Amino acid sequence: MTLGPEQLLDLAPAARRAVALEPRSVVRLRIAGAVASALIRLPFGVLVGRRIELEQPTDDTDTTLRAVDFLQWLDGERDRMPPPVDAMWRWPVPPADGWQRVETVPDTVIRPLVRAGALTLKEAAEREGVPGAQPRAEVADALLDSVVLTADSDDGAHAEVTLRALSALTRMGFLARGSSAHVDVSGRWTRVAAVYGSVFLESGGLGGTLRPL
DSSP states (O other): OOOOGGGGGGGHHHHHHHHHHOTTOEEEEEEETTEEEEEEEOTTSOEEEEEEEOSSOOOOEEEEEEHHHHHHHHTTSOSSOOOOOGGGOOSOOOOSSOOEEEEEEEHHHHHHHHHHHHHHHHHHHHHTTOTTSOOOHHHHHHHHTSEEEEEEOTTSOEEEEEHHHHHHHHHTTOSOTTOEEEEEEETTEEEEEOSSOEEEEEOOOOOSEEEEO
C-alpha cells in the first residue's frame, strides 16, 4: 500500500512543536509494516520521537525530511511527500524494538522535578545579575545534564535520566496530565516513553527501582 499523509497525521503535533522550537528542524521518518515513527533532534540536544500504529501496512520507509515540508504535506499543501534530505541527519538512532520495561513513573513525580529544575535555572540567571535572562551556557548545561532519576535492578544494572530529558518530555507535550511515563532500556539506550511521545538517551544500563535524587 502506498503511503499517504492521512495515515501519518498523528505525527503532526510532535513536528509542529519541534518547528516552533527550531524552524530548521528535520524529521527522521521510519516506517516498517504497520508501524510508523518520527524522530526529531531538538535544538537543546535531545532526541525525541513519536510512534504510531497504522491501520494498514505500507511500504517500508527510512528517510529524513525537513519538518516544515513534512507538515505542509500532512496539511495538504503539497501533493507529494517532500524530497529527502538524508544528509542533514547526523545522529545515531535508537533501536526499533528490544526494549525492556524498567519502571513506570507518574507525572506527579516528573513534573515537580522539571519545575524544580526550571526554578534552579532561573535562580542561576539571577545570580548573574541579569533578571529575566538565561544563565551562562555552561551553567545551564551542567544543570540540565544533572541526573534527577536513577533506576537500579536487583542484579546491579543501572540507568539514569537527566533533567534535560524530562524537560524535553514535558516541553514537547508528551506527558499527559494524570498519566505516567515508562523508563525502558535497550543496550546503551534509555527511553522515557509517555502517552504522546518518547525521549531517548544514549546511556547503558538496565533497571528496576526508580527514585528521585
